[in-house]
Amino acid sequence: xxxxxxxxxxxxxxxxxxxxxxxxxxxxxxxxxxxxxxxxxxxxxxxxxxxxxxxxxxxxxxxxxxxxxxxxxxxxxxx
Numbered sequence: 031x032x033x034x035x036x037x038x039x040x041x042x043x044x045x046x047x048x049x050x051x052x053x054x055x056x057x058x059x060x061x062x063x064x065x066x067x068x069x070x071x072x073x074x075x076x077x078x079x080x081x082x083x084x085x086x087x088x089x090x091x092x093x094x095x096x097x098x099x100x101x102x103x104x105x106x107x108x109x
Contacts, residue, residue: 034084060090
């Protein structure tokens with residue numbers, strides 16, 4: 031069984047890139063776990079919605095789908 035959970039940072043992490051042109055904020059990690067394999071991956075949560083609905087994090091969902099396909103032989107696109 032696959033699960034997505036959210037681990038909140040003590041405070042939002044903020045940083046800039048491209049010489050200050052881009053500003054980022056991350057609220058925590060969306061953690062992808064598998065009951066058989068344990069933790070698969072952690073991806074940044076960049077919206078408040080992901081705190082209560084971690085499955086809307088597209089990168090986390092991609093890791094989940096790739097793990098199901100590559101390690102369990104389940105391709106959700108073929109179901």
